[in-house]
Amino acid sequence: MKCDCDFCSLKTIFFNTINPNELENYCNAKIQRAYKAKENIIKQNDSIQEFIYLKEGLVKLYRDTPAGNQIISIGKPLDFVSLLSVFADEKYSYSVSAIKDSVVCVMNLNDVKKLILENGPFALRIITVVNKATDRILFDYLDISQKRLYSRVANVIIKFSELSQNLSFEMPISRKEMAQLVGMSIENVIRTISDLRKDNIIKVYGKDIEILDFEKLKHIRDIS
Amino acid sequence: MKCDCDFCSLKTIFFNTINPNELENYCNAKIQRAYKAKENIIKQNDSIQEFIYLKEGLVKLYRDTPAGNQIISIGKPLDFVSLLSVFADEKYSYSVSAIKDSVVCVMNLNDVKKLILENGPFALRIITVVNKATDRILFDYLDISQKRLYSRVANVIIKFSELSQNLSFEMPISRKEMAQLVGMSIENVIRTISDLRKDNIIKVYGKDIEILDFEKLKHIRDIS
DNA sequence: CGCGGCTTTGATGTTCATCAAGTAAAGTGG
DNA sequence: CCACTTTACTTGATGAACATCAAAGCCGCG
Numbered sequence: 197m198k199c200d201c202d203f204c205s206l207k208t209i210f211f212n213t214i215n216p217n218e219l220e221n222y223c224n225a226k227i228q229r230a231y232k233a234k235e236n237i238i239k240q241n242d243s244i245q246e247f248i249y250l251k252e253g254l255v256k257l258y259r260d261t262p263a264g265n266q267i268i269s270i271g272k273p274l275d276f277v278s279l280l281s282v283f284a285d286e287k288y289s290y291s292v293s294a295i296k297d298s299v300v301c302v303m304n305l306n307d308v309k310k311l312i313l314e315n316g317p318f319a320l321r322i323i324t325v326v327n328k329a330t331d332r333i334l335f336d337y338l339d340i341s342q343k344r345l346y347s348r349v350a351n352v353i354i355k356f357s358e359l360s361q362n363l364s365f366e367m368p369i370s371r372k373e374m375a376q377l378v379g380m381s382i383e384n385v386i387r388t389i390s391d392l393r394k395d396n397i398i399k400v401y402g403k404d405i406e407i408l409d410f411e412k413l414k415h416i417r418d419i420s
Numbered sequence: 421m422k423c424d425c426d427f428c429s430l431k432t433i434f435f436n437t438i439n440p441n442e443l444e445n446y447c448n449a450k451i452q453r454a455y456k457a458k459e460n461i462i463k464q465n466d467s468i469q470e471f472i473y474l475k476e477g478l479v480k481l482y483r484d485t486p487a488g489n490q491i492i493s494i495g496k497p498l499d500f501v502s503l504l505s506v507f508a509d510e511k512y513s514y515s516v517s518a519i520k521d522s523v524v525c526v527m528n529l530n531d532v533k534k535l536i537l538e539n540g541p542f543a544l545r546i547i548t549v550v551n552k553a554t555d556r557i558l559f560d561y562l563d564i565s566q567k568r569l570y571s572r573v574a575n576v577i578i579k580f581s582e583l584s585q586n587l588s589f590e591m592p593i594s595r596k597e598m599a600q601l602v603g604m605s606i607e608n609v610i611r612t613i614s615d616l617r618k619d620n621i622i623k624v625y626g627k628d629i630e631i632l633d634f635e636k637l638k639h640i641r642d643i644s
Numbered sequence: 645c646g647c648g649g650c651t652t653t654g655a656t657g658t659t660c661a662t663c664a665a666g667t668a669a670a671g672t673g674g
Numbered sequence: 675c676c677a678c679t680t681t682a683c684t685t686g687a688t689g690a691a692c693a694t695c696a697a698a699g700c701c702g703c704g
Binding site for chain 2: 259261263266268280281282283284285289309312313314315316317319320322323324326327328330331333334335337338339341342379420
């Protein structure tokens with residue numbers, strides 16, 4: 197299934213550096229793939245052949261480690277999926293799977309490399325975008341590693357609230373995944389959520405969460 | 421002070437993509453700077469104007485946070501110093517200072533960007549190198565965040581031993597800096613070093629460390 | 645010499661993981 | 675559609691890992 201570049205919101209991310217007649221070629225080479233929730237998009241140790249970005253849905257980037265799964269990042273629409281190590285490595289050092297039903301756009305990595313070789317503005321654009329994305333992941337990680345459970349959980353709740361653009365939203369990941377994301381045990385994640393509920397900062401009905409006191413929640417995220 | 425490109429070992433890192441007559445121009449635009457130990461090379465929030473890499477010495481990349489200094493990475497010769505966010509951001513989000521007396525090579529960032537625009541192979545090369553470096557930092561961080569104090573300290577000792585290419589070496593950073601690097605308290609870092617000494621895995625005379633049982637130390641690094 | 649910073653050790657308390665046990669929810673086969 | 679199984683979620687109790695506090699020794703430096 198080819199994607200229709202004229203209506204693809206992703207085009208502007210980097211294709212505005214390509215002249216219109218060239219663009220046609222790349223659009224024809226680009227394909228879309230749809231995934232159901234929980235399906236695997238990339239598997240750790242797969243060889244990197246494609247350049248992938250997320251058009252619709254929600255995905256998680258995670259590593260399989262001896263200590264269990266570790267979630268590196270949550271990917272939103274317009275994020276790159278084959279983000280890290282695309283140009284750095286031969287193999288993926290992480291997996292990607294769909295949290296919600298998702299649609300990705302795929303280009304052959306060699307085509308992208310060819311573009312970098314031939315098109316200076318495109319090269320500069322992609323360096324900027326990829327670096328920005330990797331930086332965000334690294335600094336987010338540096339930030340939370342200094343914080344305690346309470347702040348980490350508050351951080352996750354705020355992020356997903358912002359993602360849904362609503363104070364009342366459905367948490368798209370399980371408690372277990374929240375634990376893997378903040379690097380703590382399931383039980384303590386749940387306990388912290390319960391504490392926030394008891395303090396009337398949030399309301400909880402299973403996966404449905406409503407933020408009652410956003411200022412207090414932000415304060416909890418930022419302290420210590 | 422200009423650097424003599426013919427004898428600069430850094431030339432091959434990325435300048436092999438530039439043709440010899442062009443090279444002369446860039447070499448002339450490139451300058452060297454020397455720093456004494458503890459001097460600041462980059463300050464957090466400085467505007468990013470230069471592309472810097474380390475020719476000699478040893479540096480630390482760190483952030484000033486409300487919870488104190490946090491060391492992100494140790495930079496070795498041939499590492500990029502203006503590593504992260506060079507192309508992603510306007511301002512440095514971290515500081516760099518010399519641990520040992522150091523020499524850096526500096527290019528104007530606009531010159532590098534111009535090279536990317538005009539020289540495809542150079543662009544591809546620099547994407548690869550920068551990404552590889554950032555990836556290493558991120559994945560190192562993901563690794564140690566799953567490990568306990570014992571393993572983290574073992575990890576640091578091994579890294580500096582490998583850096584000096586000797587089982588017996590002088591730890592170039594203070595205990596405090598070790599604590600900032602592994603994200604734990606000074607006291608517990610010291611306690612762990614003492615434990616390793618008591619177990620006859622290392623010998624310690626202040627900053628001088630000798631690894632007695634390298635296999636056991638690697639095992640401690642890798643468990644949990 | 646004395647001051648401040650770095651290092652070290654012990655004692656104490658906090659934060660968190662783990663274990664155990666139970667409830668709710670969601671899938672599964674008859 | 676219901677018994678059955680499995681998986682997700684929740685709470686409490688306990689112990690391990692780690693931070694913090696306190697005190698003392700060491701070393702360099704003005």
